[in-house]
Amino acid sequence: MKHPTFAVVGHPNKGKSSIVSSLSLDDSIAISNTPGTTHTKRSFPLKVDGVIIYELFDTPGFQRARAVLAWLEMHAVSADKKHTVVEAFVQQHKDDPKFHDEIELLEPILEGAGIIYVVDASKPYSSEYEAEMEILRWCNQPSMALINHIEEDDFTQEWKRALGHYFKLIRTYNPMQATYKEHISILESMAHLNEEWTQSIQDSIALFEKHHQQMLQECSSVIVDLIYSTLHLKLKLPIKTDHATQEEELKLQEEYKTKIRQLETKSYKRIADILHHNRLDKEIFDLGFEEIDLFSKESASIFGLSKKELLITTTSSGALTGAGVDLLFAGHTGFLGAAIGGIVGGIGGYFGFEELFKTEILGKKLGEKYLQIGPMQNRNFPYILLGRSLFYAKKLLNYSHAKRDTLTIDKTEENRLNILSDKERQQLEKYHKLMRSKKELDAAKLHEYEQLILKKLTNDQ
Amino acid sequence: MNLQSYYKIKEFLEQERATKEEHRAFALKHKITSLPKYKQLLFWFEKHTPNTIFTYSYSSTAKNILLIIAFVLGFLSAITLLSYSGDKPVNIIYFFALAVVLPLISMFLSLLALLWPKHLTPLFLTTWLEKLIAKISEKSHRTIAFDTTLQASYSLFLVQFSSLLFSIGLLIGFFLTILTHDIAFGWSTTLQISAKAFYEFLHTLSFAFTEFCPQSVISLELVEKSHYFRLGQSISAEMQNNAALFGEWWKFLACSTLFYAIFLRLIFLFVAYNKFQKSLKQSLLHLPKAQQLLEDMNEPIITTQSQEDEVVYKKPTGDVANTKKQEKSYSTLLGWTFTDEELLLTIDALQLEAKEHFSLGGAKTLQEDTQTITKLQKNTLLLVKAWEIPTMEFIDILQEIAHHSDHVTLSLLGYAKNAYKANKKDITVWEEKIAAQNLKNVSIKL
Numbered sequence: 070m071k072h073p074t075f076a077v078v079g080h081p082n083k084g085k086s087s088i089v090s091s092l093s094l095d096d097s098i099a100i101s102n103t104p105g106t107t108h109t110k111r112s113f114p115l116k117v118d119g120v121i122i123y124e125l126f127d128t129p130g131f132q133r134a135r136a137v138l139a140w141l142e143m144h145a146v147s148a149d150k151k152h153t154v155v156e157a158f159v160q161q162h163k164d165d166p167k168f169h170d171e172i173e174l175l176e177p178i179l180e181g182a183g184i185i186y187v188v189d190a191s192k193p194y195s196s197e198y199e200a201e202m203e204i205l206r207w208c209n210q211p212s213m214a215l216i217n218h219i220e221e222d223d224f225t226q227e228w229k230r231a232l233g234h235y236f237k238l239i240r241t242y243n244p245m246q247a248t249y250k251e252h253i254s255i256l257e258s259m260a261h262l263n264e265e266w267t268q269s270i271q272d273s274i275a276l277f278e279k280h281h282q283q284m285l286q287e288c289s290s291v292i293v294d295l296i297y298s299t300l301h302l303k304l305k306l307p308i309k310t311d312h313a314t315q316e317e318e319l320k321l322q323e324e325y326k327t328k329i330r331q332l333e334t335k336s337y338k339r340i341a342d343i344l345h346h347n348r349l350d351k352e353i354f355d356l357g358f359e360e361i362d363l364f365s366k367e368s369a370s371i372f373g374l375s376k377k378e379l380l381i382t383t384t385s386s387g388a389l390t391g392a393g394v395d396l397l398f399a400g401h402t403g404f405l406g407a408a409i410g411g412i413v414g415g416i417g418g419y420f421g422f423e424e425l426f427k428t429e430i431l432g433k434k435l436g437e438k439y440l441q442i443g444p445m446q447n448r449n450f451p452y453i454l455l456g457r458s459l460f461y462a463k464k465l466l467n468y469s470h471a472k473r474d475t476l477t478i479d480k481t482e483e484n485r486l487n488i489l490s491d492k493e494r495q496q497l498e499k500y501h502k503l504m505r506s507k508k509e510l511d512a513a514k515l516h517e518y519e520q521l522i523l524k525k526l527t528n529d530q
Numbered sequence: 531m532n533l534q535s536y537y538k539i540k541e542f543l544e545q546e547r548a549t550k551e552e553h554r555a556f557a558l559k560h561k562i563t564s565l566p567k568y569k570q571l572l573f574w575f576e577k578h579t580p581n582t583i584f585t586y587s588y589s590s591t592a593k594n595i596l597l598i599i600a601f602v603l604g605f606l607s608a609i610t611l612l613s614y615s616g617d618k619p620v621n622i623i624y625f626f627a628l629a630v631v632l633p634l635i636s637m638f639l640s641l642l643a644l645l646w647p648k649h650l651t652p653l654f655l656t657t658w659l660e661k662l663i664a665k666i667s668e669k670s671h672r673t674i675a676f677d678t679t680l681q682a683s684y685s686l687f688l689v690q691f692s693s694l695l696f697s698i699g700l701l702i703g704f705f706l707t708i709l710t711h712d713i714a715f716g717w718s719t720t721l722q723i724s725a726k727a728f729y730e731f732l733h734t735l736s737f738a739f740t741e742f743c744p745q746s747v748i749s750l751e752l753v754e755k756s757h758y759f760r761l762g763q764s765i766s767a768e769m770q771n772n773a774a775l776f777g778e779w780w781k782f783l784a785c786s787t788l789f790y791a792i793f794l795r796l797i798f799l800f801v802a803y804n805k806f807q808k809s810l811k812q813s814l815l816h817l818p819k820a821q822q823l824l825e826d827m828n829e830p831i832i833t834t835q836s837q838e839d840e841v842v843y844k845k846p847t848g849d850v851a852n853t854k855k856q857e858k859s860y861s862t863l864l865g866w867t868f869t870d871e872e873l874l875l876t877i878d879a880l881q882l883e884a885k886e887h888f889s890l891g892g893a894k895t896l897q898e899d900t901q902t903i904t905k906l907q908k909n910t911l912l913l914v915k916a917w918e919i920p921t922m923e924f925i926d927i928l929q930e931i932a933h934h935s936d937h938v939t940l941s942l943l944g945y946a947k948n949a950y951k952a953n954k955k956d957i958t959v960w961e962e963k964i965a966a967q968n969l970k971n972v973s974i975k976l
Contacts, residue, residue: 082919093834111838117830118558127836132922139896170922192917193945196892197867222945280832286825345835511678512816 073266074124075259076110076177077215078205079187080198081130084217084244087471088187089113089127091244092252094345096470110173115273122273123259123266126182128174134200137171141207152209155179175208183262184212186236191220194227202235211262213238215255238262244471249281285466287343289523292458293515295336296451299329300504303443313440325442333454337461344465444505451501452489455522462526489525496521531572531810533684534590539575543819546578553826563828568811570827571820593688597695604696608703612713619716619758622779629700629787630735633795636693640686640798644805647682683802683809690799697791704787708780715779716756729753732782739785746781859883860911860939864902864931866924867892867915876913876943880950884911890927899927906934911975916942916952920963928964928972938972940964 077085086107093113113125144154159175162168184205214236232239240258260270306321500518503510557563562570611624729750736747755772863884865873873889888902932938944952
C-alpha cells in the first residue's frame with residue numbers, strides 16, 4: 070500500500086510553508102511576506118530507516134483559481150467523474166507557464182494526496198477563496214481545513230461558517246506557537262481523513278513521540294557533557310619564577326573563560342542540530358546570551374542559585390553524606406556525621422559562591438613550575454551553566470521551526486529560569502561534587518546525572 | 531567475555547567513526563536489535579575488528595603471579611605447619627585455623643562484599659594490587675582504568691580465585707606431607723578448653739561430610755588422648771604410648787579442608803565470577819560511546835526534512851508611480867473582490883465620486899469581469915483590499931484594465947475599522963508586485 074500523502078494548499082501567503090515547516094520540523098523552508106515565495110511543490114517525507122511513512126507537500130498558492138474553475142466548469146460532467154476533468158486540465162496545461170502554480174499544487178492531489186487547505190483567520194473571509202475551494206472539491210480527495218492566525222485580528226467565526234460548506238474537518242493550528250501536543254493533535258486529525266491512512270499516521274505519531282524522546286535524550290547528553298567537561302577543565306601555564314605575576318594569572322583566567330565559553334557555544338550548536346534548528350546561525354546561539362556573559366553577575370542572578378538556595382543545597386547535600394556515616398554506625402554517632410557534613414557543606418557553599426577561580430602553582434618540587442586553573446570550584450557555576458543550558462534547550466524545544474525571528478530572555482528576577490526544586494538541587498549537588506573532584510567520573514554516574522537532566526527536560530515541557 | 535575483550539572494545543569504540551546511519555544499517559542488516567545490548571556490542575565488535583591492531587592491553591601477568599604465589603604459599607604453609615620432627619605431635623590447631631577458620635572469615639567478608647561491593651572491596655589486597663598494576667602499566671603501555679563497579683567485582687573474583695588456589699596448595703602440601711611422613715597430630719592451646727567441648731565443636735563442623743566420609747569423624751577418645759600440654763622439653767607418657775593413634779586426624783583435616791576451604795570457596799568463586807561477568811557486561815554498556823552506538827543501532831532513523839532543494843524565489847524589480855493626489859472624480863470606479871454592497875459602502879465612506887462603479891473578481895466570473903473592463907474609458911480608480919496580496923489573476927485583470935483605460939489609479943485600502951488605512955507591510959507587497967509589471971499608466975494612491 071502506498072504511504073499517505075498530504076498536499077498543503079491554499080491562497081498565497083496564508084502560512085502554508087510555515088505549517089509544513091512546523092509539521093516537518095524543518096526550518097530550512099523559505100518563509101516570507103512576499104507572495105509566491107514557494108514556487109514549486111516540495112516533498113517532506115517522514116522517513117523511518119529510509120521507509121516513507123507519510124509525506125507532506127508544500128505547494129505554491131493558487132494564482133488563477135477562477136480561470137481554472139472556469140475551464141473545469143466548461144467541461145462539466147457528473148460528480149463521480151469530476152476529478153477526471155481536473156486531471157485533463159493538468160494534462161492539458163502541464164507546460165503552460167500561466168498555470169504553473171496550479172499544476173504544481175494539483176499534481177500531488179491527483180496522485181492521491183489528502184488536501185490540507187490553509188487559510189489565515191486573521192484576515193476577513195472573502196468570496197475569492199470560493200473558486201479555490203470549489204476546485205479542491207472537484208478533486209474529490211479527503212480534505213480538511215486548517216485555520217492559521219498570522220496576525221492578531223480574528224475572523225475565525227466567519228471563516229468557520231464558510232469553510233463548513235466545503236470541509237468536514239476544520240482545525241485551528243498556529244505554526245508559530247504550536248506545541249508538541251498540538252502538532253500530534255493535527256497528525257491525529259490527518260489520520261481520520263481516510264480510513265486507509267489511519268494506521269500509518271498513528272504509527273507516525275508513535276514514531277514522532279519516539280523521535281521527540283530521542284531528541285530529549287540527546288540534548289540531556291550534550292548538557293551533561295558540557296557540565297562535566299567544564300567543571301573538570303584544567304588549564305596550565307608554565308611560569309618561570311616561584312610566584313605567578315598578576316598578568317600571568319589574568320592571562321590564564323581569560324584563557325579558561327574563553328575555553329568554557331567555546332564549550333558552551335559548541336554544545337548549543339549541537340542542541341540546535343539535534344532539534345533540527347539548522348537555520349539558526351549566530352543570532353540564535355547568542356540568544357541574548359551575548360549580552361549576558363556566562364561569567365557575569367547578571368547570568369548568575371538569572372540562571373544560578375541565590376546565596377540562600379546554594380547554602381541550603383550544599384548544607385543538605387553535606388548532611389546527607391554525613392548521615393551515610395551515621396547509618397554505617399547504626400546511629401551510634403548521635404547523628405554527628407550529618408551535623409558535621411551539613412556544616413562543612415554549608416561553609417563550602419557560602420565561601421564557594423563568589424570565588425570563581427582558584428589558581429595554584431604546581432610542580433615546584435620537580436622544577437617545572439606552572440600555574441594551574443581548574444577544576445571549577447565555584448559551587449554556583451554548575452547551576453548557572455545548567456540553568457542556561459536548560460533554558461536554551463527548553464526554548465528551542467518550544468521554538469517553532471516556522472519562526473524566523475530571534476529569541477529573547479526575560480531578564481527579570483521574577484522570571485528566573487532555573488526553577489529547580491530543593492530535591493532536584495540536592496540530587497544534582499551530589500554529582501557536581503564528584504565532577505569538581507580531580508577524579509574521572511565513571512560512565513554509570515554520568516548516566517545517572519543524565520537521567521536527572523532528562524527528567525527535568527521532559528517534565529518542564 | 532573477559533577483560534581483554536573489554537579493553538579491545540573500549541579502544542575500538544574510541545577509534546570508531548561510523549555515522550548513525552551506518553550503525554543503524556548494520557543493526558538492520560544483521561537483525562541484531564532483538565539481542566541483549568551487550569551481545570549487540572560484541573557482535574558489532576566481532577564483525578568490525580578482524581584487521582585491527584590494538585594498543586591497549588590488560589596485563590594478566592600480575593594476576594597470574596598472584597595466583598601462583600597464592601598456590602605456592604598454600605603449599606609451603608602446609609609443609610611448614612605440618613613439619614614433624616618426632617619429638618612432639620603436630621598441633622592441628624594451626625592447620626585447622628588456616629584450612630577452616632581463615633577461609634570462613636574470608637568468605638564471610640566476601641559475602642558482605644558481594645552485597646556492598648564498592649564499600650568493602652577496598653578491604654581486599656587484590657583491589658590495591660590491581661590499582662598498583664594499573665599505575666605501573668600506565669607508564670609502560672596504554673591501559674585503561676576500570677570503573678569502580680567493575681573493579682570491585684574483579685577484585686572479589688580475584689580474591690576467591692587466589693584463595694581457592696591457596697587452599698588447593700594447602701591440601702596438596704598436606705597430602706604430600708602425610709604421604710612422606712608418619713605424623714602424630716595433637717592439639718594444644720593456652721585457652722582452658724576441655725576435650726569434650728573441643729570434640730563437640732569439631733563434631734559440629736563435621737556435619738558437612740559425615741554422610742560421605744564417616745571415617746573422617748573424630749571420636750571423643752581421640753580428642754581426649756591427643757590433647758597435650760608441653761612442659762619443658764617433655765610431653766606426657768600417655769601421649770607417647772598412644773602416638774600411633776594420632777595419625778587418625780588426617781582424615782578429618784583433609785575433609786575439613788576439602789569442604790570448607792575448597793568446596794565452599796568454589797561456590798563463592800562461581801558467584802563472584804558471575805557477578806564479575808555481569809559487571810563486565812554492565813561496564814561494557816557504560817563505556818564511552820557504547821551507549822551512543824547502541825542507541826544508533828536500536829533507534830530508528832527518523833527524518834522529516836525535505837531532500838529536495840528549494841527553488842528560490844527571485845523578487846522581480848521595476849518602478850511604479852506613487853501619488854498622494856486624490857482626483858475629484860473618476861470615470862469608472864472598480865472594486866477588486868468587493869461584493870456590490872461592500873463597494874457601495876466603501877464609496878460612501880470614502881466619499882468617492884465616479885460616473886459608474888463595478889465590482890470585479892471574487893464571486894464574479896471571468897466573463898463578467900471582461901464585459902466590465904471593455905466598458906472602461908478614461909481614468910479608472912481600482913479599489914483593492916490591501917491585506918489580500920495580489921495574485922496573478924489580479925495582475926491579468928490589471929493589465930486588461932490598463933489596456934482599456936487612459937490611466938489606472940490603484941487605491942490600497944485597509945480595514946474599515948482602521949479608516950481604510952492600509953498597513954505599511956501590505957503596501958510594500960503591493961508596490962513590489964505592481965512595479966514588477968512595468969505598467970506605465972498605473973499608479974498607486976497612498
